[in-house]
Amino acid sequence: MMVTAYITGIEVVLPNKSVNNQELENVLGLINEKPSRSKNRILKNNGITSRYYAIDPQTGKPSHTNAQLTAEAVRTLSRNSHFPLEEIDCLVCGTSSPDQLIPNHALMVHGELGCPPCEVVATIGVCCSGMTAFKYGYMSVSSGLSKNAVTTGSEVASSAFRGVYFQPEIEAKIQDLEAKPIIGFEKDFLRWMLSDASAAVLITDTPRSDGISLRIEWVEIVSFANELETCMYAGAIKKADGSLQGWRAAENPQEVWQESYWALKQDVKVLGENIISYGIQKGFAQIRDKYNLKPNDITWYLPHYSSEHFKQPLYDDLVEIGFEITFDKWFTNLPYKGNTGSASIFVMLEELMSSGKLERGDRIFCLIPESARFLYAYMLLTAV
Secondary structure: OOOOOEEEEEEEEOOOOOEEOOOHHHHHOOEOOEOOOOHHHHHHHHOOOEEOOOEOOOOOOEOOOHHHHHHHHHHHHHHHOOOOHHHOOEEEEEEOOOOOOOOOHHHHHHHHHOOOOOEEEEEEOOOOHHHHHHHHHHHHHHOOOOOEEEEEEEEOOHHHHOHHHOOOOOHHHHHHHHHOHHHHOOHHHHHOOEOOEEEEEEEEOOOOOOOOOEEEEEEEEEEOOOOOOOOEEOOEEEOOOOOEEEHHHOOOHHHHHHOOOOOOEEOHHHHHHHHHHHHHHHHHHHHHHHHOOOHHHOOEEEEOOOOHHHHHHHHHHHHHOOOOOOHHHEOOOHHHHOEOHHHHHHHHHHHHHHOOOOOOOOEEEEEEEEOOOOEEEEEEEEEO
16 A cells, blocks of 8 residues: 655755855866856856855865765754654665765765665666655655655765866857857856755655645656667767767777766757757656646746756746746746756755745645756655
């Protein structure tokens, strides 16, 4: 028999002090000892004015590992939810920026926490990895296999975006950027887009007695990798036919560094043509029909998007499928908390839950697109 599952706690850790747009290169470092010529245009397009980095601004060195930052969020959740770490049944951690390939990220978090043995699972991906972790925890509790689950989404992208890792910018790319803003979704673009955070979520089979809980109505995850080629990738290069060549297939170690195999990259053309239309007209249209969802059913809409550039197209595509969600229902904190990847949707949820705006019966619809190879997560929650 399925059990109703609830979000009964969310905590977020944003490392160090907020970094504004004027301070960015002081923290990340210059490339080739020169300021970026594309930074201001990219920041204007994405609408982000401040974010957080797990970098010591004095030394320029990492201040936290991903595992440390994630463990800090879990400890904060334990403390503020009066939920002892010793009682964790199931720990599930998602990220796109683990500190190493092996052991997996969740095991490193468990090691940092030092809590008793429990089920520990890691999910990997990009923005949806926090949601795949969340769905595993939700299914574990709702199936009765676990009494509770703690799930996390976290990113420490900044360590790979420090100036020492970048080659001098190519003049032609800057000129292309001025003519066509979306062309900048490559290494320098992502440098001004992604930031750091960790979020931990407590899922239990009963709501809390002293405040708002979120009943989990459903979580759906849909992939279109069968139809579309890779868009965002790392540890590989993209070949002319759209296939990836992984770092293990490189001729020699020098090629791995010369060809920037490890840099996070994005195929701008594939992104621009597909990310919104597949997420709304194909993916969400299926989910809407499956649950007979209506616009009036939704009190709050939390869309994860990487840039303000996508806000109007997201709205327009919803209108196109007859599902207008007016902007007064939208909730985002992208401008002042940045794009934190797999943590982003939980960074938004935590702020909404603690804002005092939620009322009993409010319904929250969440959309999380992932451009790696077009994976989408959709979730509906009810405040109780």
